[in-house]
Amino acid sequence: MRRRSLAAVLAGFAALIASALPAAGERLVASLSNHRVMITSNFVGEELVLFGGIEQDAASRPRRAGYDIIVTVTGPRQTMVTFRKERMLGLWVNADSRVLDSVPAYLAVLANRPLDAVTNTETLRRLQLGLDNIPLLQRASINIADAASDDPFRVAFIKIKTEQGLYREISNGVTFLAPALFRASIPLPAEVPVGTYEVDVRLFADGVQIARTPAPFEVYKSGFEQVVTAAAREHGVLYGLATAMMAIVTGWFASVVFRRN
Amino acid sequence: MQIYLPIADLPVNVFVILAMGLAVGFISGMFGIGGGFLMTPLLIFLGISPAVAVASVTGHIAASSMSGAISYWQRRAIDLALAFMLLAGGIIGTAFGVWLFTTLRAIGQLDVTIGVSYVLLLGIVGALMVAESMRAIIRARQGKPVELRRPGSHTWIHGLPLKLRFKRSRIYVSAIPVWGIGFIIGFVGAIMGIGGGFLLVPMLIYVLRVPTATVIGTSMVLTLVTMASATVMHAAVNHLVDALLALFLMVGGVTGAQFGARAGQKMSGERLRLLLGLLVLAVGIRFALNLVVPPETFYSVRAVDGDI
Numbered sequence: 001m002r003r004r005s006l007a008a009v010l011a012g013f014a015a016l017i018a019s020a021l022p023a024a025g026e027r028l029v030a031s032l033s034n035h036r037v038m039i040t041s042n043f044v045g046e047e048l049v050l051f052g053g054i055e056q057d058a059a060s061r062p063r064r065a066g067y068d069i070i071v072t073v074t075g076p077r078q079t080m081v082t083f084r085k086e087r088m089l090g091l092w093v094n095a096d097s098r099v100l101d102s103v104p105a106y107l108a109v110l111a112n113r114p115l116d117a118v119t120n121t122e123t124l125r126r127l128q129l130g131l132d133n134i135p136l137l138q139r140a141s142i143n144i145a146d147a148a149s150d151d152p153f154r155v156a157f158i159k160i161k162t163e164q165g166l167y168r169e170i171s172n173g174v175t176f177l178a179p180a181l182f183r184a185s186i187p188l189p190a191e192v193p194v195g196t197y198e199v200d201v202r203l204f205a206d207g208v209q210i211a212r213t214p215a216p217f218e219v220y221k222s223g224f225e226q227v228v229t230a231a232a233r234e235h236g237v238l239y240g241l242a243t244a245m246m247a248i249v250t251g252w253f254a255s256v257v258f259r260r261n
Numbered sequence: 262m263q264i265y266l267p268i269a270d271l272p273v274n275v276f277v278i279l280a281m282g283l284a285v286g287f288i289s290g291m292f293g294i295g296g297g298f299l300m301t302p303l304l305i306f307l308g309i310s311p312a313v314a315v316a317s318v319t320g321h322i323a324a325s326s327m328s329g330a331i332s333y334w335q336r337r338a339i340d341l342a343l344a345f346m347l348l349a350g351g352i353i354g355t356a357f358g359v360w361l362f363t364t365l366r367a368i369g370q371l372d373v374t375i376g377v378s379y380v381l382l383l384g385i386v387g388a389l390m391v392a393e394s395m396r397a398i399i400r401a402r403q404g405k406p407v408e409l410r411r412p413g414s415h416t417w418i419h420g421l422p423l424k425l426r427f428k429r430s431r432i433y434v435s436a437i438p439v440w441g442i443g444f445i446i447g448f449v450g451a452i453m454g455i456g457g458g459f460l461l462v463p464m465l466i467y468v469l470r471v472p473t474a475t476v477i478g479t480s481m482v483l484t485l486v487t488m489a490s491a492t493v494m495h496a497a498v499n500h501l502v503d504a505l506l507a508l509f510l511m512v513g514g515v516t517g518a519q520f521g522a523r524a525g526q527k528m529s530g531e532r533l534r535l536l537l538g539l540l541v542l543a544v545g546i547r548f549a550l551n552l553v554v555p556p557e558t559f560y561s562v563r564a565v566d567g568d569i
Contacts, residue, residue, distance in 0.1 A: 043265045044272050078564050085559045091552045093373040094561070105564070156560035190265070190272045221267065228267035232500050240496025243504045244489040247320045247511055251327025251485075254515030 026067075027055040028211035030201045037188060037219045045190040050215060052201055054180040068111065068118040068204040069174045070129055071184050075106025075166075075219075076195025082138075082157045098153040099139040105193040106166050107134060110173030110184045119207040127202070127209065131158055131169045165189035194219050268503035269313045275509060277307070282513020286325060289514070290521025291528075292537045293329070293477040295322040295456025295484050298383060298544060300510065311375060312366055313503055315453065316495035320507035322456040323488040325514045326481045329522075333478030340429040340475045344482040346436060350443025351487045357444075358451025359494045366499075376552050378453050383545030386460060390538030397531040430475045438468060447487045451494070456484040459541060 030052035037046055054067055079101055086095035111118060115130045125133050136154055161167035166189065174184040186199070196218050203211040221229055231239045263272045281303050289296035297318050304314035333339050365371040421435035442464050446457040461480045465471040471479070496502040525533060 039265060041265050042263065044263050081563050083561045083563070085556055085561070087555075091373065091377070092556055094370060153560070156558075157562055160558070160560060160562045191270060193270070225265060225267045228504060232268055232496065232502065232504075236497040236500050237493065239504070240493035240502060243320050243496060243502050243507055244323060244492045246504065246508060247323035247489060247492065248327050248485075250508070250511040251324040251329075251515055252331060254324075254328040254519065255331040258516075258519040 025057075026203060026205070026211050027057075028201060028203045028213045029053050029055065030199075030213050030215045032186075032199065032215050032217050035217045037192075037217060039192075039194065039219065039221045039225055041224055043190060043225075045192070046188045048186040048188060048217065050184040050186060050199065050201070052182050052184075052213075054182075054203060054211075056180065063205045065206055066179065067176070067182075068113065069176075069182050069184070070115065070118060070202045070204065071108075071110040071174060071186075072129065072198075072200045072202075073106070073108040073110070073186050074104045074198045074200070076104070076193055076197070077102035078105040078193065079103075080105075080157070082153045082160075084153070084156070098157075100157065101137050101139060103136050104134075105195070106188075106197065107131070107161070108167070108173075108186055109134075109169040110186070111171055112174040112176060112182065114171040115169070118204050119209075123207065123209070129202070131162075131167060164191060166191065188219070192219055194221055264505070266309075266503050266506050268501060269309045269317075269506055271308060273307060273309075273506075278506065278509040279513040282321070282510045283517035286514035286517025287521035287524070288517075288540070289325055289458075290329075290518030290523075291525035292459075292521075292533060293462070293481075293525070294458035294537070295326055295488070296514070297322045297450075297455035297457075298379070298453070298459065298541070300514075301453070301455065302379075302544065302547070304506075309503075309506070311372055312362075312499065313501045313506075315362070315375070316492075316499060316501040317503045317507045318455075318510070319450070319488045319491040319495060320502065320504070321510035321514050323485055323492060324511035325518050326456060326458075326485040326488065328515045328518060330478065330481040330485050332522075333481060336478070337429075338475050339478035339482055340427055340471070341482070342425075343427045343430055343432075343439070343471065343475075344479050344486075346425065346427075346439045347443035347446070347479075347483045348486055350440035350445075351447035351483060352490060354444035354447025354449075355451045355487050355491050355494060356447075358448040359491065359498055361448075362452055362495075363498055373552070375453055376548050378449070379548040380545055380552065382449065382453075382460065383541050383548065386463065387538050387540075387542030387545050389463070390534055391542060392538075394531045394535035394538055398535065401531065430471045430479070432470060432472075434469055442468065443483070446483065447491075450484075450487050451491045456488055458484050459537070 030050055033049040037048065050071060052069065079099065080103055082098045082100065083094035084096040085092045088095060109115070109130050115124055124130055128135055136157065138151070138153060158167055165187070168187070174182050176182045196216060199215040199217065201213050201215060202209050220226070262275045264275050265272045281300065285296040285300045285303070288299065300318050300321060301314050304318065305311050330339065362371065365374050421437045423436040424433060425436050426433045442461070446461050449455065449460065450457045458480050461483065462476055465476050465480065466473065492502055
């Protein structure tokens with residue numbers, strides 16, 4: 001199944017590259033193996049495959065060091081709170097917190113080699129590439145600020161999201177199949193939130209970004225999962241009544257089934 | 262077999278959930294309690310968020326108390342009048358509990374509140390039960406007769422106004438402590454995701470002097486109604502009830518309860534109370550360690566819907 005879709009994507013690329021209009025410098029094309037990831041009752045995570053090709057024309061100069069690719073996958077935005085536990089009256093309680101407004105619920109940065117080998121730190125920071133440079137706006141109470149990359153709340157937030165498999169930076173996540181053809185695997189764990197995901201593919205050569213292309217996809221619940229979620233969200237009272245009825249019927253049914261003759 | 266839970270937003274093994282339902286159901290059938298105080302921590306341990314666990318367990322407890330209540334109803338061991346009076350307080354307590362649950366969740370102190378409540382409640386109730394049943398067992402060993410509570414002994418509780426007669430339980434008490442107990446049970450149940458049976462039974466026996474014959478059946482009716490309404494309220498206010506999770510827990514729970522009830526009938530009352538007391542105490546100590554021992558990670562992250 002995956003092999004067939006791989007073949008289809010590759011064939012699509014060949015056609016795309018062949019028909020592309022001439023342009024100055026390199027052109028970047030990318031496509032995903034699946035644009036709509038469906039969460040059904042047997043969903044345990046999925047791995048999306050991104051294929052891309054670099055198209056050169058007469059105007060492109062030969063690249064001594066070859067090409068580099070950095071792919072940033074950004075999930076739907078969420079407001080999150082990071083809590084810090086402190087000891088109060090001998091108990092460990094959440095004492096301090098930071099609100100993070102509309103931060104990505106999922107974030108994956110994939111590259112063909114470590115980011116600092118692709119380009120310099122200054123460029124990475126300017127282009128907001130990598131987990132260290134991704135903007136995370138923190139709000140303590142009234143002050144809003146993009147915390148420094150060594151802020152303890154920021155570090156803890158990224159660490160926790162990484163442990164959940166929702167944030168990751170994979171320095172060998174992009175593989176070059178040929179000098180101008182690459183693939184990247186985007187790991188989506190079972191806990192991925194639903195919504196629209198932006199995929200930002202950037203092409204670097206000699207430490208300079210020379211092309212960029214988007215390839216968005218969507219994660220959505222389908223069938224039973226979708227029905228239940230929508231019911232719980234939109235018809236809370238009815239949903240609750242139905243669940244309570246289900247409990248009463250289950251209890252009644254058990255007393256009938258197990259009744260001693 | 263993995264199945265994706267629509268509200269908890271994560272896949273779980275169906276057989277693990279069913280087995281947990283069976284095990285907790287067995288214990289609840291054996292001791293005549295809902296078993297929420299065991300189920301909620303187990304679900305949290307599986308990785309389900311505390312809020313979803315508390316909200317979904319209410320449905321599970323409603324189902325197991327329904328199946329229990331039917332069998333007590335057939336034995337005419339339920340005091341409906343008393344149950345209704347307790348309920349009047351219970352509904353208000355539940356609504357107040359769901360409101361506080363929502364507030365605490367918003368300010369990030371839900372986990373510690375659930376933790377402290379568990380420690381206090383389970384610690385005190387467990388210790389009292391262990392002490393009381395140990396005394397009873399020692400007395401039985403020494404061949405002394407069981408100390409009977411004199412039916413005529415009155416406390417200040419019996420001096421309160423608004424007195425009502427409950428025929429099936431053969432008691433004549435003020436409505437105020439009855440409402441009060443109902444309120445506490447509803448409140449505690451909504452906050453902690455427990456039916457409160459292990460709390461209600463001793464309160465009915467020691468405070469209201471309800472005879473043992475009607476106490477468990479009446480407690481089950483109360484648990485059924487408070488937990489069913491807590492399910493509705495949690496679904497309406499917090500949208501956190503996972504019906505699929507609740508269904509698997511229910512199916513396991515009601516089955517386990519049948520076998521537990523049969524096992525329980527083979528044991529003496531004191532020994533049963535001692536076992537339950539030890540269990541309650543053990544869960545309480547587990548929660549106490551969580552609060553006192555320095556955590557592995559000082560930070561935690563939670564998503565919020567809407568603004569704060």
